[in-house]
Amino acid sequence: MAVEQSKQATATPTGDQSRIHNIGYRAYDGPRLGRSYATRSLYSQTLRGSYGLGRSVKSKVLPMLLFVVMCVPAAIMVAVAVFTKMHDLPVPYTRYLIMMQAVISLYVAAQAPQAVSRDLRFKTVPLYFSRPIEIADYVRAKYAALASALFILTGVPLLVLYVGALLAKMDFAHQTKGFAEGLASVALLSLLFAGIGLVIAAVTPRRGFGIAAVIAVLTISYGAVSTLQAIAHFHGNDGVIPWIGLFSPITMINGVQSAFLGAPSTYPGGVGPSHAQGAVFVLVILGLIAAAYGLLIRRYKKVGL
Template identity: 70%
Template sequence: MPLESPSAAASARNVIHNIGYRHYDGPRLGRAYTRRSLFSQSLRGAYGLGRSAKSKVLPMTLFAVMCVPAVVIVAVATTTGADRLPVSYTRYAILLQAVIGLYLAAQAPQSVSRDLRFKSMPLYFSRPIERVDYVAAKYTAMASALFVLTAAPVLVLYVGALLIKADFLEQTKGMAQGLLGVALLSLLYAGIGLVIAALTPRRGFGVAAVIAVLTIPYGAVSAVQGIASVQGREEIVGWLGLFSPISLIDGLQTRFLGGTSSFPNGAEPTAAAGWLYLLVVLVLIAGCYALLMRRYRKAGL
């Protein structure tokens, strides 16, 4: 059998094969399209849409748990012929804060920790997308998911109030105040949850850390407020609410949105404390966004 010459073998190895590559001449959709796609994918993922059936169980269950009490309240009010609902629009989310915290603890790590754990960040940033686009999409998606969770029962209560023929203008104003309150809560909680979840690629650590940050300060603040109230120090009860995320929203709603306080003996923040509540909430939201930008400045490099 004749041996193949070295030059012929080299020539065979250097053949360029036509694999049908064609240059892309279609439209370049750019950063805006990528940002919208990432937002849509993240929002859908927060409720398990587009994922396995197992991924839908927890978020959909928590959504149902948020809405069922509102449906029961409406059913009882219409059956008994009540002229008003027993729960205000601004107070509903405060009463179900545990459900909101559990939802955030489950979905914030799912939104960002997976990208860190599976080292997907270089793939994101190899496309026409900047760090600010990634952070903005993830933040707005998480806040939107929380808003859907918290606004749905408010709308259920509003429909129920109209069914029992409560005053239309009063109920519409209360509903608007309730939606504004849960919007602020969603922005604040989304920032806190994403900052904590972005610190570790391990989802379990993120879940535990989010739950701890939301529950431990609230428990401590509630205990100290109770002690201060028993000792007759009502003047400091309102100021203590500055040290817990949910107490911040509670005090803010009480002062500016016509809400009823959950503080001991119904204590309310003073006018000065109310403005400080608003300032602290806005600073925390902006600070969480800045921390996320700092976290992803070198992520994936």
């Protein structure tokens, strides 16, 4: 009997038990800044993160150290040029990038996974696409941020060289022309390396795997191409040396420099591509940049669901 009365009491509520509690939340009635603001914010956040700004001290160590390593040789060259009253810089602006390519590759390997791997690992990518940002906005922001970070990394040492050359009272027109050629090389290299690094890093959410894969692609390809070019030069097949350069990012950049920017070729025997071959190099680089952007769009269409 007691059980039946308990069931009846449970099944028959005495009245409406619902309550509305005011816990202090207020509706947002400010301006809606939209997609462009969200994209710019994502760009600036990624760019700052590429140098550890806004993050822990530990995250700042490697990018800042690599930035210093990039600038120190330029500062030393400037000091030598000023005190010895040289009439030209020890290293041309375009040659400086090739000389420091190992540092650039290490920076890409470290920062490309930082830009995209954490979003993949913690599955926060769909949150970006909920509103108002879209897949293309996300990819453009990440790509532009890493390319900008690389442009800063490689462009500032050239600026140090240029300012030092002017302080040493070297020929203004000649130095300005060389500096402009160096900046053109920097822009092309930044876009190419950023695209390659982001495509590789976006494949895996594991940052360690991304770092190892980027280093392998950038350094092993350069070593393999340099070896094949040396073998071709040893056997007298100099005609194929420029074409072999198409299979490594850094040798492609050097091929464009030697074909159009008056830079000395680093290929064995100084054999650089002709203007026609250089045009092929430019088309291949632009094609790789476009392909990297397309692959990133395709990748995030899957992970953004």
